[in-house]
Amino acid sequence: MVIKYELxxxxxxxxxxxxxxxxxxxxxxxxxxMAVGTQATVKTLTxxxxxxxxxxxxxxxxxxxxxxxxxxxxxxAGGLHKFMNWDRSILTDSGGFQVFSLAKLRDIKEEGVTxxxxxxxxxxxxxxxxxxxxxxxLGSDIMMAFDECPPYPATxxxxxxxxxxxxxxxxxxxxxxxxxxxxxxxxIVQGGEYLDLREKCAKELVAMDFxxxxxxxLSVGEPKEIQNKVLAFTTPFLPKDKPRYLxxxxxxxxxxxxxxxxxxxxxxxxxxxxxxxxxAMTTYGRVIIKNKEYEHDFTPLDSKCDCYxxxxxxxxxxxxxxxxxxxxGYRLLSIHNVNYLLRLTEGIRKAIKxxxxxxxxxxxxxxxxxxDSDKDF
Numbered sequence: 001m002v003i004k005y006e007l008x009x010x011x012x013x014x015x016x017x018x019x020x021x022x023x024x025x026x027x028x029x030x031x032x033x034m035a036v037g038t039q040a041t042v043k044t045l046t047x048x049x050x051x052x053x054x055x056x057x058x059x060x061x062x063x064x065x066x067x068x069x070x071x072x073x074x075x076x077a078g079g080l081h082k083f084m085n086w087d088r089s090i091l092t093d094s095g096g097f098q099v100f101s102l103a104k105l106r107d108i109k110e111e112g113v114t115x116x117x118x119x120x121x122x123x124x125x126x127x128x129x130x131x132x133x134x135x136x137x138l139g140s141d142i143m144m145a146f147d148e149c150p151p152y153p154a155t156x157x158x159x160x161x162x163x164x165x166x167x168x169x170x171x172x173x174x175x176x177x178x179x180x181x182x183x184x185x186x187x188i189v190q191g192g193e194y195l196d197l198r199e200k201c202a203k204e205l206v207a208m209d210f211x212x213x214x215x216x217x218l219s220v221g222e223p224k225e226i227q228n229k230v231l232a233f234t235t236p237f238l239p240k241d242k243p244r245y246l247x248x249x250x251x252x253x254x255x256x257x258x259x260x261x262x263x264x265x266x267x268x269x270x271x272x273x274x275x276x277x278x279x280a281m282t283t284y285g286r287v288i289i290k291n292k293e294y295e296h297d298f299t300p301l302d303s304k305c306d307c308y309x310x311x312x313x314x315x316x317x318x319x320x321x322x323x324x325x326x327x328x329g330y331r332l333l334s335i336h337n338v339n340y341l342l343r344l345t346e347g348i349r350k351a352i353k354x355x356x357x358x359x360x361x362x363x364x365x366x367x368x369x370x371x372d373s374d375k376d377f
Contacts, residue, residue: 003142003184003211005030005243005264011357015235015262018352021243023089023141024182025081028056030243030264031348033250033341034091035271039064040074040084043272044331045338047085053307053339054346057089057141059267062134063098063126067117071137079139091267092140094131094173094188096147097216097248108148110165128172136178144214145173147188152222159192166190167204174208184211186245192217193226195233202237212243215263219248224375228257235262252281252344252368253376256361259348266345270377271337276330278322281340285369286377287315289333294319307339308332 004022008029011017019030035042035050038061042050050058060080065071077083080090099106099113106115112127131146147166150159170187177185187205191197205213215234218227231246238244243264249255250268258266271281280287282302287294289301297315309318309332321329344364351360370376 001184001211002181003243005212005241007240009352011352012355013358014260015232016259016348016352016357017262017264018349019243019264021264023057023184025087025089025141026056028089029349031255031259031345031352032057032265033255033345034059034265034267035338035341036061036267036269037084037086037090038269039068040080042334042338043276044327044334045272049308049335050086050338051088053335053342055088055338055342057091058086060090060092060138060140061095061098062092062131062138062144063095063102065092065138066095066134067119071134075137075139079137081139089142090138090140091142091245091265092135092138092144093247094144094146095126095134096131096144096188097149099126100149100151108165110168112146128169129176132173132176132178136183139179140183142184142186142212143177145170145185145187145210147190147216149217149220150190150192152192152217152220154192156194156197159190159194159197163190163197163201167201170205170208170210174210186210186212186214186243188214188216188247189234189238190217191230191234193222193230195230198230198234199237202234206237206239210242212245213238214245214247216247218246219254219268224254224257227254228261231258231261231263238262250341251375251377252341252364253370255341255344256348256364260357260361271341272334274377275333275337278329278333280333281337283367285367289315289318289329290322291319301333301336302340305336305340305343307336309336309339 006020102118135143187210245265250270294315300310
């Protein structure tokens with residue numbers, strides 16, 4: 001297989017695990033956080049800034065890149081790596097989540113989904129085969145199977161039909177994948193809060209022998225206890241020798257909870273999205289930099305952070321940038337927030353190596369101001 005996963009160590013007191021993931025564009029340790037480069041860019045950040053933070057893998061969005069500039073143009077440029085000048089690993093999603101989150105008018109059939117373009121309202125059609133063709137054109141290291149991401153809550157009957165369709169679509173994705181020697185493909189386990197459906201979906205996808213497995217349909221509004229219950233139940237059905245990816249999760253508490261339950265990979269737009277609105281993740285919890293309390297605060301954003309923002313600028317200056325609507329403020333907080341999550345996962349890996357993951361989790365929870373019943377964002 002083009003994607004190789006090596007299980008290095010399992011935590012003695014939890015399901016947390018340390019691994020090594022190899023793609024055509026590099027080898028790196030997991031658990032890992034992937035910054036989201038929706039439109040072939042992690043918003044406001046350069047390649048060099050991401051590399052300086054130690055980012056090993058980023059995510060590109062199939063739906064948005066299909067809409068603009070088009071996957072055929074990216075293929076003409078030599079693939080997504082060359083187009084965006086990124087020579088490390090890239091994972092692309094299937095476009096399925098955007099179909100269901102952005103489109104108000106959609107028609108789901110066995111062939112695929114007809115829906116409206118989120119900007120101009122034109123009619124679009126996306127199917128397992130089209131998603132694979134787009135991702136083959138993009139040339140990402142890891143592709144995702146096209147699935148249905150149902151809303152929360154959903155009835156059991158709706159979810160059962162959705163899971164069965166997702167399984168059928170997964171087989172069609174495998175059959176239509178054209179670059180099996182250069183691109184890996186992950187299956188997506190759906191089932192909502194219904195554990196029997198999660199088990200059914202996981203077992204049938206594992207039988208298809210994907211390169212890795214994602215746990216989808218979480219972080220869509222369900223309570224924290226349901227997310228954690230589903231993760232703890234589902235990961236044991238996934239192979240130990242393949243990576244496990246929780247889609248769309250990027251808050252510190254949720255990452256720690258998921259690692260505790262055996263997850264290896266994470267992505268989320270959260271760090272850059274909240275940065276653009278003036279919110280920072282710090283060792284000591286959330287900082288809303290626009291608040292007046294920081295007007296005369298000439299200390300770094302986070303005294304324990306070594307990022308470019310914290311080495312060079314103060315809270316007072318950052319507050320000024322946001323009050324003045326200066327773009328530099330968005331960039332500096334994005335640098336900090338992405339760096340924070342990369343350092344968090346680095347700390348997680350170190351803690352697993354030292355058999356102290358749960359102690360590390362408790363330290364982060366305590367300093368961040370979290371408890372087990374909180375959602376941190």
